[in-house]
Amino acid sequence: MGEIIAIASQKGGVGKTTTSVNLSASFAQLGYKTLLIDMDPQGSVATSFGYGRYDIRNGVLEMFTKDVPVQECIHPTEMDLFHFIPSNVWSDEVDKRSLMGAAAEFKLKNALAPIKNLYDYILIDCPPSLGNLTFNALIAADSLIVPIQCEYYALKALGRFLKMTRSLKTEYNPDLRYRGFLLTMVDTRNNLSKRVINKVRYTLQGLVFDTMIPRNIRLAEVPYYGKPAVMIDKNSKGAQSYLALAREILEQDARQDDTSKPNTESAAA
Numbered sequence: 001m002g003e004i005i006a007i008a009s010q011k012g013g014v015g016k017t018t019t020s021v022n023l024s025a026s027f028a029q030l031g032y033k034t035l036l037i038d039m040d041p042q043g044s045v046a047t048s049f050g051y052g053r054y055d056i057r058n059g060v061l062e063m064f065t066k067d068v069p070v071q072e073c074i075h076p077t078e079m080d081l082f083h084f085i086p087s088n089v090w091s092d093e094v095d096k097r098s099l100m101g102a103a104a105e106f107k108l109k110n111a112l113a114p115i116k117n118l119y120d121y122i123l124i125d126c127p128p129s130l131g132n133l134t135f136n137a138l139i140a141a142d143s144l145i146v147p148i149q150c151e152y153y154a155l156k157a158l159g160r161f162l163k164m165t166r167s168l169k170t171e172y173n174p175d176l177r178y179r180g181f182l183l184t185m186v187d188t189r190n191n192l193s194k195r196v197i198n199k200v201r202y203t204l205q206g207l208v209f210d211t212m213i214p215r216n217i218r219l220a221e222v223p224y225y226g227k228p229a230v231m232i233d234k235n236s237k238g239a240q241s242y243l244a245l246a247r248e249i250l251e252q253d254a255r256q257d258d259t260s261k262p263n264t265e266s267a268a269a
Ligand SMILES: Nc1ncnc2c1ncn2[C@@H]1O[C@H](COP(=O)(O)OP(=O)(O)O)[C@@H](O)[C@H]1O
Pocket: 011, 012, 013, 014, 015, 016, 017, 018, 019, 044, 128, 184, 185, 186, 213, 214, 215, 216, 217, 219, 220, 221, 238
């Protein structure tokens, strides 16, 4: 059965898009059919695959405002097992209008229902806010990955995000669970990074992925080459770290299949 994973944080520049693109590509590289959905109106995902603004046909905008079926919004990438849905650039005004009315919170969840089981993993790249679009993504999602940039203020504002997720779970999506918090742009040679890593691991006890994403030029070059890091240079530290993250997630699933009653509830409590 397909799993929908939202990549979210209200902070910008923490590595949400980089994680969405490279983790999706890693799943595909490992043989899993993967779809990436861009919920950020800035539309950086399409750029990561070398698509220009005018190469895009339908995207999330058309799905939301014109009820274009999801199947008609899916775009191919150079990897057979990896597809994506672009956001299309749209204004705040459209964002607000398209997300009003009955069942607005469930727009994405309902739109994805016909294709959910055609993929092993569906990842959603969220915008840097706690607005309607992130809300839609978290209601559609089965699980959640929160990138945390390895810097001094890493945990600042996380409280608000956790609180919002808790109330969303209670009200709309009780089964939503944390896949994990992901440390990004890590430089382990640096003492400040080491202190931040220790603090994040201590504060979020057991919910932080073992895999950490290093600061790596190949990851920053993704939009430039229009290809995920696994396609630019599979052996780079950046590509290897996202492949390791994909394997860690697959191991979480294997462990869960082994236990008769998985205890993942406490994670998102
Ligand atoms: N691990 C990394 N190493 C080097 N640069 C990175 C890394 N992760 C992200 N970046 C760069 O940092 C910037 C912000 O990352 P991005 O993924 O766009 O964050 P977000 O989607 O959370 O706003 C981008 O320019 C991106 O290329």
